[in-house]
Amino acid sequence: MEPPTNPEPEMSLNSQNHWWNRTLNLNPNLSIPTTKLSPLMNHQQMKNQRWCQNPEVVPEPELEASEPEPEVSVEPVVVNDVPEDVPSHLCPRLCHMIKWPDFVGYGFNLHAERDRTGQFIGTVDEASPAETAGLKEGDRIIEVNGSNIEQTLDHQEVIGKVKAGGNETKMLVVDRETDEYYKSRGIQVHNGLEEVRYKKSDRSEIQENKENKVPSVNSTATARLCHITKWPDFQGYGFNLHADKNKTSGQFIGKIDEGSPAQSAGLKEGDRIIEVNGKNVEVDSHQAVIGYIKAGGEETKLLVVDSAADQSFKSQGIKVSSSMSQLQHIKTEARAVLGLRSPEAQQLGDSLQVPVFHLSS
Structure with missing residues (x-):
């Protein structure tokens, strides 16, 4: 007697003889009904169909259309501790002063302020090397010839650093507004900052007729x-x-x-x-x-x-x-x-x- 054989799955072809337009009989051990595929199935339905035949394959969830994400404002980028949006009038100044043969000193003095720590510029003489180098009364001194003196409390020590430069000296300074701007942002001012403005003593800024000008008759200066x-x-x-x-x-x-x-x-x-x-x-x-x-x-x-x-x-x-x-x-x-x-x-x-x-x- 011949052993029983499993009957071949019934297969019906349509008029177009499409291979997938057929009826499949699944494994009889699975309690899943016979499923008929249609050429009108979309991509997602076909993937779901494959999952039905192979339960271990999980269908990919359909992505719902979402609204575009709102724009997020980004704070100014800080590179080397320097904000990109530093106002032009709030820049440290590197004043390069050079003595003139017929002018005594640089034309400025130093003083201390009660409500602020550090060394400050006092009176700046008109038409002096200090004035033409951009030094201003009230400036706070950050560096003298590349050396930071912010923690230097000795008045004479600062003067010594200035004199050590000989006939020229460089001062990195900030006015009060600039000083507060950088302190509020925790930025250390130094001569390596890109926004530091450099200015050198330039006598051409002074009118030529002042070189040997005699005081007017009404002048009381003697x-x-x-x-x-x-x-x-x-x-x-x-x-x-x-x-x-x-x-x-x-x-x-x-x-x-x-x-x-x-x-x-x-x-x-x-x-x-x-x-x-x-x-x-x-x-x-x-x-x-x-x-x-x-x-x-x-x-x-x-x-x-x-x-x-x-x-x-x-x-x-x-x-x-x-x-x-x-x-x-x-x-x-x-x-x-x-x-x-x-x-x-x-x-x-x-x-x-x-x-x-x-x-x-």
Whole structure:
């Protein structure tokens, strides 16, 4: 007797004889009814059909059409800690100052502010290397010649760094508004930032006719040539010298004794010394200036300017000297003490015993 055989699956072909238009009898062990495929099935239905024949294959879920995602605003990109949208007027400035042969120093001073830490720019002289390099009053100093000084509290140390540059120095500075802008964003200001603006001293910015311009008739700015002569009963000339801690160069008149030859000759506290006995001493050291004064013996001539006159002459680009027309000559008054008289009295025929005194320190 022959073993039973499984009957062949019935197959019906349509008029177009399409291979998939047929009836399939699935495995009898599966409790899935016979499914008839149609040529009108779409892609998704065909995949579902295959899943029915092979339950291990999971059909892909249909994707529902979704609305486009709303645009998201992006904050400015920060590269090297520098925001791309820095306002043009809020940029650090690198001021490259170069001294001029006929101008004393750079033309600025330093000062400290009560409500802010750090070192700041004080007065900036008009028509000075500092002004033409873009330095402004109130600027906070970040770097001096590439060295950060923000944590430096010693005033003299900062001045020393400026002087160490010789005839030129570079200062990275920020004004108050720029300072607050960078601090609020936690950005460290340094000379490597792309937005740092560089400016170098340029004398061409000053009008040419100011180079040797004489002050107008209405100008009250005058230099004083103080001819100081010692008195027999007075020790020295009655003044001392000092270097202004807020200035980067120059020698200044300090305290003046009451009723002294210096006071009689018109010397004033705070005067800046231009010449000693005809020699320009604007860039000379403290000890050198004292030596020039002592070399005069019993008398000395000091060409000086007060701060107002100094500022006026600098703003006009005028070189102060003992040969200029705007000069006031003042001489120590003669007086007699204990029978001893001054050289002026001797010229009138009086006897004189010449005293010898030294410059008070």
